[in-house]
Amino acid sequence: MESIPTDRPEHPVFYAGRFSEEVSGAGLPGDHTVLSDWEVLPAQLASALEPASILVVLDMFSFPFESLAGDLADVPLILLLPTGLDANFLATVFGTAAFSRLGYFDRVAAADDDLWDELRRRYDLAQGQLVEVEDGRPEHAALEIRAALEAESMLYAPLGEGAYEANTYWSERGDALAGRAPHRAICSVNHGPKFNKAIHRVQEKALSPQFAAARGTQAEEVPFDVLEIGAGVGRWAASFEPAKTRFTGVDISEGMVEAARKNFPQYRFDMLGEDSVLPYGDESFDLSFSVTVMHHNPTPTKRALISEMWRVTRPGGHLMFLEDFVSGGWSTTSTVYPMSVNEFVGLLVEATAGQVVLEHVESIRYQHDDFTRGGLLSVSKLGVARTW
């Protein structure tokens, strides 16, 4: 079976701070840099992190988290939890500066399961954000983290045989990567975590205000029912407040669904069958959305999914699509089925019998592109609810 040759541009930068001598002498394999506390002064930090595919902070106490702004915020983090300290202490010292800023592409390395569980609960972290280490001492943890990163970048994703077939390709790719390299299972499989975190940041910037707008003036006591099509390992579930949201995700990959359930046990994740029929009743959700799912599917599948999303969304609720609307010609080997925004809107109108109102349009340019590729469309569903 042919496979995607995963890229190996991995160049982890280890911030060792006070432990730089020990970590430098630990014999870390492969390409990497070890920084001491002198090398992360504000004037030097940008150049020190320039080659970083990921930043591993081994000494949280001396790292200037407040300096990670702008483009530096795109460097994924792995924070090694200091040993011998409890969750209350860590939350007091690092809560605002570090833990509350962690996004889905940032992770925590912990040797203490209980400590991880406590912090995970407090900061709504996903299980996939944990890097397990047996020894929490920086020089030993660095070796384990380096080995884990190397293993992730070595994983191969199956492509299937012959021409691209969406269901086969995405279920096989999801099953291969979801459990062992969840951060590569989403966005672009053959790019590093820094690239994917940057993609996610651009998408999040467009989506977050629309998620808030979709919730609108709904009372906080009323749960906000959200459905994501092609939820993968559940990365967008982290964008909603668990106390106010009932999040549901569907995916065609069993591996993805299992990983998502582990990541967000408080939410629901289900398998989507090849018939694209959503296993939910009519008018069950306030918001149904998909992120870069539709453009990977042929028109009949797109039509079926849109129709189903419309069916399960309540009147007055929202449907959102963040997709690529700019692409080249279709070929049997491409994983993308090109459809311009006008063609997509035509399909949307057809699949919903025109019972939608356009609420928001936003073009999206990713940082690696020299042209505008993506777009976010938000529509609300017309009609009167069957039940009040």
Added chain:
Amino acid sequence: MSKEDFYTPTDLDRLRMENELLAFEVRFLKARSGGQPEIAGSPISLSRMTYLEEAETDLKLLLRRIQNSPLGPVARTNKNFRTLNERYLKQPDKAMGMSPAQRTVYLEGAERDLVLLLRRLGRGPLGVVFSRRKSFRTLQERYL
């Protein structure tokens, strides 16, 4: 199978689709700000307006091409052709000063005229000649 998820579109397709996307966004923003109330909030109107504007452009290009071809002098003897010429080529700025409602009516008229012209050209004695041209076949596929 492609080894690159982030595919590279061909320039022509990319430009067309990118223009479409940006034009769609601009049209939406105008509608939201009250610039074109007739299309406010309706995805049908938005995509339809874009389609109609493309039809108007295609009609103008087709008329210009006929006029500048060897058939031009013959075509100009036809009253219908002269009417179309007058309506769409000799008053290019007329549509710009129209109200949104008038502009919609004008664009729908342009679409109808384009369809009639394509049918007539395709069925006439020179239909076979026209049908050999790829650009003519593209227009036929798009509007007929």
